[in-house]
Amino acid sequence: MKRNINLRISYFLMIMILSITFLPISKIYADTNTDISISAPVNMFREVEKNQVLIGEEFTINYKFQPQPIPAEDIIPEAYLKDKEIVLVIDTSGSMKTNDMVGNKTRMEVVKDAAAKFLEKLKDDERVNISLIEYDNYAELKKNNGNEFVNLSQGNNFNEIINNISKPMDASGGTNIGDGLRRAYYTLNNSNNQDARKYIVFLTDGEPTAFSFNRFVNRWIDWGWTDWGLLAKYHYNDYFYGEPITLKKREYKGWSLFNRSSIGKLYCNNFEEDVYDIIDYDFKTDNYDDIAYFTNWGSNDYNDYALNYARIIANMIKNSPNNIDSFFIAFSNGSNRNKLREISEECDGYYKEAIDANAINEVYEQLSEQILSDLPIHAVYYEETFPDEFEIVDIPEGMIRNGNTVVGDIGSITYNLNKETNQFEAESFEFNIKLRAIKEGEYNLSSEIAYKDIDGSEKVRLFPDANISVYENEPPKIDATVERNPNNDDKYNLSITIDEPGYIEILNANNDIVWQGDCNTEGTFNILIDKSKIEGYEGHNIKIRATDIYNNVVEETVPIIEISSLEIEDKLNENGNRDSILSIKTEDNTKITEIRINDELIAQDRLTDNGEYSQKLELIELLKGTNKIEIKVLNGYNNSSKFEFNVDVEPLLIPNIISNEGKLEYGLYIQRSTNEVVLDNKNPVNIVVGFEAKLGAAIETIGSGELEVLITSHENLDIHDIKLYKCEYNDTEDSYTIGDLLGSYQTKSDDDKYKFNIDSENNTFMLVYSISPKTISEQSTEIKLMDNVYDLNINIQELPELK
Known part of the structure; x- marks a missing residue:
């Protein structure tokens, strides 16, 4: 028929x-909710260079992340086709006159160059609008032709804002981080575009040394004779900022043994006064233009007032009615970076460090990629505590080691719409940690990552565990491969290579011994294993235990593969093929090295999610009748499997x-x-x-x-x-x-x-x-x-x- x-x-x-968009109509119109309701599928893999090591031996652990594609029809356009408003906040305090670590340019010159390159990356995106704020003792919004925000893709806006940045910036005064954040907060919240994604990119090379206030009580002294002798005569000056902005002064006097040098200076319009002690204060958190501020002498922060001011404003950003993503860049390698990290954490921001021109350019490059991303996942956070029996030899740049715990921001996941495949795609990334074994024993390594997903939910993901065996003497080395027997569907072909004589035991995932025997020489041995003794267990693996003549025992696994489902649409897609989804189940912590259908390569080097993987088949033609599906898998022990399946496909039923x-x-x-x-x-x-x-x-x-x-x-x-x-x-x-x-x-x-x-x-x-x-x-x-x-x-x- x-x-x-x-x-x-x-x-x-x-x-x-x-021919005007690549988004399926059914999704565009079926959903009026602009929120994203799905999470990003991210598969992870941990590969140990050597699972069996000697005492004193170094080895590397490789961590891989592979974000899986997200079909465009799963996310409505309103959720990602958003304008983006970015407030670039630049430190122009006196410390920015200092040369960077290389010493060729001042920090101010390096920052201006990096900011210009950052904006260069953004200038062709018509959805990006930029605002510029400079701060030292206080913050100042730098308007372009009277506009707080400018669209870099329009007219001469890009050149004008670059010229604005390139103008000489007077690096002087204190570091009023709180006021820079205050200006950025109100600039974003008062914008007419409330649907835009909002970002603060904040740079400083120092710790907070100044704060802005509405009320300030200063205590100062002179000397006077009393019945008790020469004592300090102290005065209280209570300054108020009213509307319109004026400075009101109330004076109180008394006697005290109080005696100290001034700690900084108070400024208000044309008025200034040395400050000896701060009795009371009311930080400025409103959006009025006039400002009074106090700045400490040097790099001091009396009673952490400047830090606390910055933290209060950071908390306002955290609780903003608009979701604001904040990126803090510490252009320093000193202790002051800890305070900036503290401020960043207060507003749930993202913290980066840069110590020279190359580093700060790299940071700005990363930020531009994240901001331009259609679906960004900022700052994937990694944490792992290694057993005390291992010494940490090397960690990636930017991570922090505290004892045997390693933590740090390992990067961001940036999804962008691929119009050819009609899905959101993100690049894979990886990092390495090197350890040295100290003590003999069996060890299990576990770690986790944390991030805020594209749907706004907080995610904590666990890496698959890794088992490390530390020996005093060299243990046997084994390599194993398993395949389905082409002549007997009830058997597996297990091939084991061992580098010395030993006793071999084969176990299923339930630890039942299914084969055992002596291997009297080194070399490769082929063993037939009954499938019925292996399949049906949760582990999806075959265990191999090898014991040498010195009673050194090595235990590894080799993965088993099954096709859990093959869903086939009863219709053709625009390529003339039937949309299908191939779902695979194998061992945890595995990598699918290759999938072929009817000898055509479909996928390679794909990570599984706890042993599970799904592959869309949109461009491959599934034949009526029998189709050959070949799957190859590699696990964390570098043992492999190669399974071939014959799958029957029914013809279309319309x-x-x-x-x-x-x-x-x-x-x-x-x-x-x-x-x-x-x-x-x-x-x-x-x-x-x-x-x-x-x-x-x-x-x-x-x-x-x-x-x-x-x-x-x-x-x-x-x-x-x-x-x-x-x-x-x-x-x-x-x-x-x-x-x-x-x-x-x-x-x-x-x-x-x-x-x-x-x-x-x-x-x-x-x-x-x-x-x-x-x-x-x-x-x-x-x-x-x-x-x-x-x-x-x-x-x-x-x-x-x-x-």
Whole structure:
């Protein structure tokens, strides 16, 4: 029986008809919630250079991250097509006159160069808007032509803001980190674009030494004679900032043994005064332009007032009504970076360090990639405590070692939409840690990462455990491979290579011994294992235990593979293939080195998620009948498996209307090439108001004569260009090939009936007509053929507003 071809409707409409976006219509319109409701699939793998080491031997552990693709239809455009507002906050305090670690340029010059390169990365993205703030004793918003934000892609904005940055910046005064954050906070929150993603990129080379205030009580002294002798005479000055901004002064006097030097200076407009002690204060947290501030002498921070001010503003950012992502860059390698880290943590920000020009350029490069990302996951945080029996030899730059615990920001995951594959994709990344074994024994290593997922949820993920054996004497070394036996489906072929004589035991995941024997020489041994003794256990592995003549014992595993499912759509996609998902289950902490279907490479070097992996098959043609699927896997011991499966695929099953007189199949008409067409009978069909779509019906007739077709019309559907073609059906390709035109109507008929003369028997015909919807609505149209009626529901919708 000839079969209809079903194509994913959303892909056709958007790619073949509109050609303006790569997002399936069904998802665009079905979801009005702009939040992301799915998490990012990230697979992880830990590979140990050597699982068996000697005391004193060094070895490397490699950690891999592989973000898996996210289909575009799973995320509505409003969730990622967002404007981005970035406030760039630059330290211009006196310490920025210092040369960087290389010594060729001042820190101020290095920062200006790096900021210009940072903006260069962003200038072509029309969704990015930039604001610039400089701060020393206090912060100042640098407007461009009166605008707080400028779009770098428009006009001469990029050159103007670069010129603004390139102008001489007077590096002087204290470091009022809190006021720089305050200005950035209000600049973002008061923006008219409340739907934009909001970022603060904050740079400083020092710790906070100044703060802004609305009220300030200063105690100062002079000397005076009393009945008790010469004592300090102290005065209280209580300063208030009112509206309009004025300085009000109330003085109180008394006697005390108090005696000290001034700690800094108070400034307000043209007024300034030395400060000897701070009795009380009210930090400035509002958005009024006028400002009073106190700055310490040198790098001091009396009673941590400047730090606390910065922390209070950072907490305001954390609790902002708008979600603000903050990046703090410490341009220093001194102790002051600890205070900046503390401020960063207060606002749930992301902390970076840079000690020279190369490092700060690299940091800005990373930030530009994250900000431009469609779906960013900022700052993946790693933590692992190694047993005391290991010495940590080397860790990645930027990580911190505290005893035998290693922590640090290992990077970010930046998803971007790939329009060719219609999915969000992110690059893999990895890092290494080197250890040295100190004491003999069996050890298990465990670690975790933490990050905020794309759906806003906090995630903690565990790496697969790694087992390390430390020996005093050299243990036996084994390599193992397992395959399915091509001649006996009930057996596995297990190949073991050992570098010295030993006793071998083979165990299943339940630790039951399924084979044992002596290997009297070194070399490779092939063993047949009963599948029934291995399969059905959770571990998906075969255990190998080797004992040498010195009673050194090595235990490793080799992975077992199973196909947990192969889901196949009962229709064709736009590539003429059937969308399918291949799901694989194998051992934890494994890497799929290769997947082939009918000898065609489908995937390679893919990490599993706790032994599970799914592969979409959109570009591969699954054959009717038997398909050969070959899968290769490597585990953390570097032992491998190669399994070959034969999977039967049923032909397409499309529901049809059949009568004694003929058959009708009704759906969306898609022309894949000059003459080859397919039909999608998905019901309902989503189409876009104002755009034309084609519907079609494949008709098989028995007999010749006049063929009458009734096509119901509606006021909201403009039906036109009705044509009947003679066609041939290709059973191998599951498609129709259009032939001669037998008749046509340019406009709809008054009675919705269309008649065609058929002069041959047992033929297939294709009826094609165009519809143009006028308004948003839900309609249905139907075709009547020889008393058989087939309905097709049509949802007429509008395009979303894409920013």
